[in-house]
Amino acid sequence: AQKVTQAQTEISVVEKEDVTLDCVYETRDTTYYLFWYKQPPSGELVFLIRRNSFDEQNEISGRYSWNFQKSTSSFNFTITASQVVDSAVYFCALSDYPTSGTYKYIFGTGTRLKVLA
Amino acid sequence: EPEVTQTPSHQVTQMGQEVILRCVPISNHLYFYWYRQILGQKVEFLVSFYNNEISEKSEIFDDQFSVERPDGSNFTLKIRSTKLEDSAMYFCASSPRTARSEAFFGQGTRLTVV
Numbered sequence: 001a002q003k004v005t006q007a008q009t010e011i012s013v014v015e016k017e018d019v020t021l022d023c024v025y026e027t028r029d030t031t032y033y034l035f036w037y038k039q040p041p042s043g044e045l046v047f048l049i050r051r052n053s054f055d056e057q058n059e060i061s062g063r064y065s066w067n068f069q070k071s072t073s074s075f076n077f078t079i080t081a082s083q084v085v086d087s088a089v090y091f092c093a094l095s096d097y098p099t100s101g102t103y104k105y106i107f108g109t110g111t112r113l114k115v116l117a
Numbered sequence: 118e119p120e121v122t123q124t125p126s127h128q129v130t131q132m133g134q135e136v137i138l139r140c141v142p143i144s145n146h147l148y149f150y151w152y153r154q155i156l157g158q159k160v161e162f163l164v165s166f167y168n169n170e171i172s173e174k175s176e177i178f179d180d181q182f183s184v185e186r187p188d189g190s191n192f193t194l195k196i197r198s199t200k201l202e203d204s205a206m207y208f209c210a211s212s213p214r215t216a217r218s219e220a221f222f223g224q225g226t227r228l229t230v231v
Contacts, residue, residue: 035219043206045160045222091160102148102165102172103212105220109159 006108021077023092032096034075039089082115119143121223129229138194140209149192150210199230
């Protein structure tokens with residue numbers, strides 16, 4: 001069965017600190033997709049990144065970076081030099097090969113990040 | 118930039134009433150979804166829709182729920198007789214031709230059942 005675990009419920013950091021949000025997933029499929037979404041206080045879900053299971057290359061986008069390790073079934077997200085505007089709930093999600101033809105997402109429980117000025 | 122639009126942003130309804138949540142997906146997208154997020158909890162899949170029919174539904178999506186794409190642009194979620202536990206944020210999402218692309222989410226409709 002598919003499962004996404006975000007063990008960190010809440011993290012508080014001081015502005016400019018680096019912070020890593022952990023995501024561990026379970027799936028039996030060899031083809032799957034992993035995502036990170038940001039949910040700011042306004043409530044919408046903002047797409048951050050998609051990674052497919054065949055691409056283990058780490059990715060950097062500005063202050064954001066992602067570390068995908070199939071060996072440990074982890075897809076961790078690091079924010080470098082955090083800012084107050086990074087304060088949000090961050091969700092990791094998994095989508096694997098469907099029997100239905102549509103790729104539904106299985107979300108983790110989210111990590112609330114508070115960046116203090 | 119194209120976006121998924123949901124209306125209303127907040128709806129308050131009395132228990133037992135029917136509600137319809139509306140969504141306008143991105144125009145060239147073919148796959149549509151509804152998700153639910155009870156306050157403070159994770160986002161849960163409700164239903165996916167493709168080619169004018171339900172592709173998959175979760176155990177949450179019981180007979181009280183239905184979806185429809187009535188006019189080729191709107192995508193609606195109907196809850197026939199609301200219960201207190203239906204109070205949640207409901208997200209509509211769509212993805213393009215290839216279902217493997219990321220889904221784009223609307224801003225959500227907060228449903229409060231009183």
